[in-house]
Amino acid sequence: MNIHAVIDKITALAGALIAGGDKFFSRSVQSEGFSRHLGDINLELHGIGEGKTELAVGTPEGETDAAFLAASLKGEGYPTIIYHHGSGEHPFDFGRFSKNTFKNILVDADEPVEANIIAVRAPFHGASLKSYKEKISHLSNFVLMLSVSVVLIDKLAAAVREKFGDPVVVTGISLGGWATNLHRTYFNSADIYIPI
Numbered sequence: 001m002n003i004h005a006v007i008d009k010i011t012a013l014a015g016a017l018i019a020g021g022d023k024f025f026s027r028s029v030q031s032e033g034f035s036r037h038l039g040d041i042n043l044e045l046h047g048i049g050e051g052k053t054e055l056a057v058g059t060p061e062g063e064t065d066a067a068f069l070a071a072s073l074k075g076e077g078y079p080t081i082i083y084h085h086g087s088g089e090h091p092f093d094f095g096r097f098s099k100n101t102f103k104n105i106l107v108d109a110d111e112p113v114e115a116n117i118i119a120v121r122a123p124f125h126g127a128s129l130k131s132y133k134e135k136i137s138h139l140s141n142f143v144l145m146l147s148v149s150v151v152l153i154d155k156l157a158a159a160v161r162e163k164f165g166d167p168v169v170v171t172g173i174s175l176g177g178w179a180t181n182l183h184r185t186y187f188n189s190a191d192i193y194i195p196i
Contacts, residue, residue: 031140032060037147038186045155048073048118048163052092057123057148061140066148067092067121068156071107073164080116080160081106082153082190084172084179087136088129091119101173116164118156122149122175149179154187167191 031037042058043066052069069092083102085091091102102119123145124135135141157168170190172180177195184193 031138031143034143034147034182035186037143038150041147041151043148043151043155045152045159048156048159054126055152057152059144059148061144064123064144064148065126066123066152067126068152069119069121070116071102071119072113072115072117074114074116076164078115078164079167079169080118080164081113081169081171082118082120082156082160084120084122084149084153084170084176085125086172086174086176088125088132090125091121101176105173115169116160118160120149120152120156120172120176120179122146122179146175146179146182150183150186153179153183154189157183157187157189161189169194171196 037060040060043055045055048068048070050070050073052067054065054067057064057066083091083106086101089099089101091100093100094103094107106113106117106119124132124141135145153170157170161168168190169192170180170183171194172178173196180193180195183190
């Protein structure tokens with residue numbers, strides 16, 4: 001067995017031990033399809049300004065939350081990067097010990113990123129990791145979470161295109177890579193897609 005396979009197995013075992021009984025989809029695997037969830041998301045975006053914007057989102061499962069953070073708005077003439085975090089991350093936590101790929105890749109980059117930079121926070125990622133793991137033990141919540149993220153990315157892409165122009169880049173890591181690919185598949189309204 002090669003070293004990469006060993007690392008993958010150790011990572012999976014460690015994740016299972018940490019998750020305990022709240023593994024992904026361990027409580028239920030029933031869910032409406034992604035297209036159905038996507039069509040039933042009610043999310044209103046009223047402009048983009050510097051800082052964090054919390055959103056109440058209507059879904060078939062009831063109201064949930066999502067948010068975005070305009071970390072840097074340089075204005076017209078600059079590309080806009082819409083970034084989606086990985087699973088279990090708190091993308092707006094900029095503390096010294098936080099697990100935050102948005103901060104590591106774009107905010108604290110060695111060279112300043114010459115772009116408008118916006119981070120998306122998926123549902124269930126504004127609370128504790130324990131709460132997130134409980135939600136994700138149901139497949140329907142996972143599909144709902146991705147649906148809300150994809151709709152939010154689409155609303156942001158339209159708003160930044162109207163405010164700043166082109167190009168609009170959608171990117172994300174892990175869970176964010178899923179959201180990036182799903183946005184490309186269902187909406188294809190950005191100029192560039194970079195799933196990581």
